[in-house]
Amino acid sequence: MFGRGLLKGLYTTVKHGVMTYFKGYKHPFLKRYFTEGPAPRLEPEGVGLFTLQYPEEKYAMFPRFRGALMHLRDPETGQPRCTACGACALACPHGVIEVIAEGKGKERKLVDYRYNLGRCVFCRLCVESCPYGAIEMSHEYELATYENKMVLHLEDLLKIGDRSGVTEQGWAWK
Amino acid sequence: MAVALKTQEIVLNMGPQHPSTHGVFRMVLTLEGETIVDLKPVYGYLHRGIEKLSEGRSYLQAVPITDRLDYMCALTNEFAYAVAVEKLADIKPPERAEYIRVILAEFTRILNHMMAIGFLFNDLGAYFTPVLYAFRAREHILDLFEWVSGSRMMPNYIRPGGVAGDLPEGFIPKAKKLVDHLWKFADELDTFLSENEIFLQRARGVGVLPPDVAIAYGVTGPVLRASGVKYDVRRAEPYSIYDRFDFEIPTLPNGDVYDRYMLRLLEWKQSLRILEQALEQIPDGPVSEKVPRRLRPPKGEVYGRIEAPKGELGFYLVSDGSDKPYRFKIRPTSFVNLGVLREITVGHKVADVVIILGSIDITMGEVDR
């Protein structure tokens, strides 16, 4: 009989519509969002609301999440661990990283570390190539700015590292 | 008294900005009323020179670039590339890495198929509902990918010689739970869409691709199998560990839009079967061979291929002994499948073009490269 499939379709959609009032993220009276702090990832369920009210609700990032690059400090001296060896710049597929150093051999010292955010594809090859554990990917993903500030310098990267509280490279990949 | 009315053909440029060309694809349609007399596909709007870019980079640096080929299923692109490089440099990845690769590739296949079905219905005019349901299930799969690799869509995880890191703790139970949900979701989509009379009318007998034409054009993947040709690289030339799993290659006889839809649903269920077995059997052990960061494979050439969700995806690599590939050629699935578009579209209506294109399931990132 004609119409059976159509009715099945109507039943599916209305089931979803009704279940949004019962399952998923709850949205109480006059409040758009529910979770204070990071929102948990939803368990796989067929029904219920699944959208996140973004600026208010945010997911907690997985440990391995790859956001902007950051520099780590040596916990004893508080200095950046980077030795300006340039392995990361070589490993980068897009020439995002520019290491500026002074001196030769043992005297070689890091002056600046330019990280071009606009070209970065967040592949983590630089971190993997680093023999000194000096850089890591942070969890920062809201990287849009009002100023034309595509290139992050050493102090910015160190600041990101301080914010993240990470002390060890590859902590999430153990 | 019969008066022959003089009619004029219209040339209609569909795309490159059009909601249902799945990216920046342009079709120059010649219309007689609503009927299509001729179709000329125009592509290249998304050309990024991926092949040439990769030739200037080391074998490892090319992995994140392959992610951007078919951005819907990045993990299978990496998989294909890894298979090719391993063949070239004669590396055997460890057992556990193979299982991880298979698990992620099959999840990618399901993801791609559900999105293909969803967007096919978008083209049919079902206002975003199937696609949003698909997005919802896709979100769970992408959560797994992000958990494993740190990125939802551009994982850079499967590397020549293994994978970038071991699975995080608790991954296997979570993945099993998701597999259970995906069975249910497949059934839900089946009840929601498969019997819909409007869909049946729209899709049955539209865009019929005969098997001989499909083979002549080199079409692979679900589009080929929906025409009744039982060809799947996973069975025809088993790579990785696919010979260990018990699964079927579904085929359907008609080769129309409906069969392509239905075949994706069936394949999705077979992928779930593979996943169930793989998640059960996965052994412990190392996940990566020691591969130098600047890999210098011996001189030679190699063609490595896998069954990507959209069809056969191959990488043809020529090595001159240096750390960069001398030639880096991709056999893109979408591009080859798209070649058949004119053949199966001419004679249908304007409304059919978009659903035929949707049923071929292309990603412009792979077509233009």
Place this chain on the structure above:
Amino acid sequence: MDLENFLPFLGEIVARWLKGFLPVWLVDVIMMVVVGLLIILLMVVVVMALTLLERKILGRLQDRLGPNRVGPYGLIQPIADVLKLLVKEDIIPEKADKLLHFLAPVIIVVPAFMVWAVIPFGKKLVAADLNIAVLYVIALGSVTSIAILMAGWGSGNKYALLGGFRAVAQLFSYEVPMALAILSVVMAAGSMSLQKIVEAQSPLPFVLLQPVAFLIYFICGVAETNRSPFDLPEAESEIIAGYHIEYSGVKWAMFFLAEYINTFAISAMVVTLFLGGWKGPVLPSYIWFFIKVAIMVYVFFWFRATFPRLRIDQLLNFSWKFLVPLAMANLLVTGLVVKLDLGYWGKASAYWAGNILAGGLALYLLGRFTPKKALA
């Protein structure tokens, strides 16, 4: 005085007060203008509510919230939308037929408002109780197709032209079964006045007596308003926006306004013709009217969230090869029963039996000729 008579009573007071110092004919004119303005105002508010409601309902059916940013629950969203449309630049394509391009939005919106003159909102709330109201509604419905063709041709765009062609073919085809479906109601009620038709629906509404006519009228109504699954003239995924692709700002808002008013009007017509209009217990009649219309509008939105679109040739086939013969058969049944002397309940059961027979047979036959699911 109760709630039921409140608005007519208010009108009478104002009219009496005006008659104190104005000639009678002028008072009549003023009252007509006031009622017309009130209806237009009501419709604008209704459209704003509908746009929000549609997005909310679609959102819920698709597992999301819908608009929720502007004001509590997103209630101010339509106002924001209207403001944005009003300040948007009005673009006229260089190759457009300027006059037609300008006139089309005007012509489409006028009949949309005019329909409301005859639709009874309540027991005493009807602007003009015409004795040929049904004819009036059908006639106004066909003006829309002219406006859409003007928009499609005048825009000088191929997508718009295709949309215009599709619209004309579709609207003409669906007017026939629609008129036939209404005709069976008119025969059963014995009048063309909508008030009389509403009054004829007691104790049973016509949806129970004439389910087939109801189904046909509803399907045709969806097609007449260009809503999913019959939204071919503005098919988003094929011809982008169809006939109104080249319109922006206020002119585009006019098309939008007309579409939503028509949706609401078709729902109101379904309610009036088949669901007992403003009839209902306890609550005042106009409240019942709006409740019923809201339910019908919900069904419109529900369809939009669920169904894919038909193709143009299938659409026309469906009208001429299925709906028209079915409507004719229904008309035949109705004509027979009207002439028989059976008493109310006898007639009701005869209608019912005839409708179920005709409808069931038609659906069965249609099912036979629809392509089948794969034998996987």
